[in-house]
Amino acid sequence: MVATVFGKTLNARKTPIPGLLLLDLPVHGDSRGWFKENWQREKMATSEIGLPDFGPVQNNISFNDAVGTTRGIHAEPWDKYVSVATGRIFGAWVDLREGETFGAVFTAELDPSTAIFVPRGVGNSYQTLEADTAYTYLVNDHWSPDATYTFLNLADETAAIAWPIPLDDVEISAKDKDHPRLADVVPMPPKKILVTGANGQLGRALRAEFGEHPWIEYATRADLDLTSPDLDAARRWRDYSTIVNAAAYTKVDAAETPDGRAEAWAANVTAVAALARIATANGITLVHVSSDYVFDGMKGDAYRADDALSPLGVYGQTKAAGDAVVQTVPRHYVLRTSWVIGDGNNFVRTMASLAGRGIDPRVVDDQFGRLTFTSDLARAIRFVLDGDVPTGVYNVTGQGEPTSWFDIARRVYELSGHDPARVTGVSTDDYFAGATAPVAPRPRNSMLDATDTAAVGIPLGDADARLREYLARA
Known part of the structure; x- marks a missing residue:
């Protein structure tokens, strides 16, 4: 198990995918545990940090029992702010929007001291690296059957994601296994x-x-x-x-x-x-x-x-x-x-x-x-x-x-x-x-x-x- 990193300064780092921002979160801890401001609009949605004021309307939590639980790659027609409540995950993001960066890939490990802002149309997937891992995500729209969703197969050869735990050895839903390869993906159109x-x-x-x-x-x-x-x-x-x-x-x-x-x-x-x-x-x-x-x-x-x-x-x-x-x-x-x-x-x-x-x-x-x-x-x-x-x-x-x-x-x-x-x-x-x-x-x-x-x-x-x-x- 890797300990949560304490004492970071609030900061946002750009990635190769436009609009995808990796954030360092200040986590304050002692022998009793730790505390952090998981989402703080006045501090985060500023020009200095660079996070858009995206107006979240729903907060969801995903709890994962076992190491290796793998979800995604899903691109939704809304923005998403993802952070870890407990445990650790490996995240992979693929740009599935129309444009020059279609297919661009970024990966990173997230613990409670990191978060990521995922813009509309960027595919996101997560693999748990510790048992009893929970991550939360804020979204700025509600699910709708009339909305456009885009998906990519976790094993796509073009994206070539280096999963820490091989996909043959992890728990994956049948739906996620059947998603198309990149060549067959219908890109997410712009707003x-x-x-x-x-x-x-x-x-x-x-x-x-x-x-x-x-x-x-x-x-x-x-x-x-x-x-x-x-x-x-x-x-x-x-x-x-x-x-x-x-x-x-x-x-x-x-x-x-x-x-x-x-x-x-x-x-x-x-x-x-x-x-x-x-x-x-x-x-x-x-x-x-x-x-x-x-x-x-x-x-x-x-x-x-x-x-x-x-x-x-x-x-x-x-x-x-x-x-x-x-x-x-x-x-x-x-x-x-x-x-x-x-x-x-x-x-x-x-x-x-x-x-x-x-x-x-x-x-x-x-x-x-x-x-x-x-x-x-x-x-x-x-x-x-x-x-x-x-x-x-x-x-x-x-x-x-x-x-x-x-x-x-x-x-x-x-x-x-x-x-x-x-x-x-x-x-x-x-x-x-x-x-x-x-x-x-x-x-x-x-x-x-x-x-x-x-x-x-x-x-x-x-x-x-x-x-x-x-x-x-x-």
Whole structure:
């Protein structure tokens, strides 16, 4: 029998399998026995230790009578934190996830002074080295017949695990003996990414950015009603890692009508609150796209991400409320943007059409901001998901000198080969004078400060360069 090692410093060691962490646990002992903190969230789920805050929901104990009892190799669709309560085990872990490290192997002995964090999709197996051995494991999901499980044969020749006690001499279940060899294993797929609003301008850009993959789901309202009271049961949400909410009610003026107001609040607040609740309950990262309309436009310079919200109209009020809800999710990104242009009806396409049809428009010249193209916004979203970007609120807009809608209209005419002098500037008040339908108040200053965004590496496009590219493809 090997004595438990006392006096270690809490530490996590990386292994050849990404995300598989071997931990040293401080064990305090004397002649009476020993004591340890087996799982301590505030100490372990820190950047210094590197253990994720994986949100365990169940604690299990496996007791093993005899030396040589061998279990596995099982890969489950959840994370697992394993530690020894008494005795000693030999552990073997095999990466059974899709990707470059599929089939990678790591082995180690565990006693009460060690533990291991096993990420979703990594196969785990244990062989007891002492009688009366018990090990415990925390998991962050419950077993489900609808979940995906993956298995590997303990005697697989490719993994070639050097079992301390030969498999012919140990107790193994018939099920474990019949598991497939590595060549026949169906890899554990990655958790899914859900993109809502897939038919919108941003949704189409996200499809172009991320591509078509089995683990990416592009949902329209017809596929998934975010306002449904049954949304919690609409998916097995534990299978998702990320929700990118590109769905929104964006009819700014219609939102000022009784019906529009109800629709705006349902889409921009009620639906967002449901997604936030689901994300929080299932450890999902929620990415939410917001708007310059959360500000009143009275500030003398560009708005920072942490400036106080002060929306003017119903649309802005619903977007501000949605922002506040999203920020209650432990892993969230709120990306505020302005003047979005993409594949669909938008200001640039309207101006290009007017220019080609010989129409000389009047365009407001007292609202200032920057165009943001959906290709850049989609690229920014991918960056925050792929990179190590701190959660929070970020301004994501095109870069360059601020312009008015009048300036942009003239630039579209110029780039389309038409005389920009055909465009006439007009104040917002004069433009909407005499309107018979409700008109939403617009922020006169829609400039968003993206300094903090650039500081964390999120890519930002040049608004004028993107405009030239956009019109060249039109």
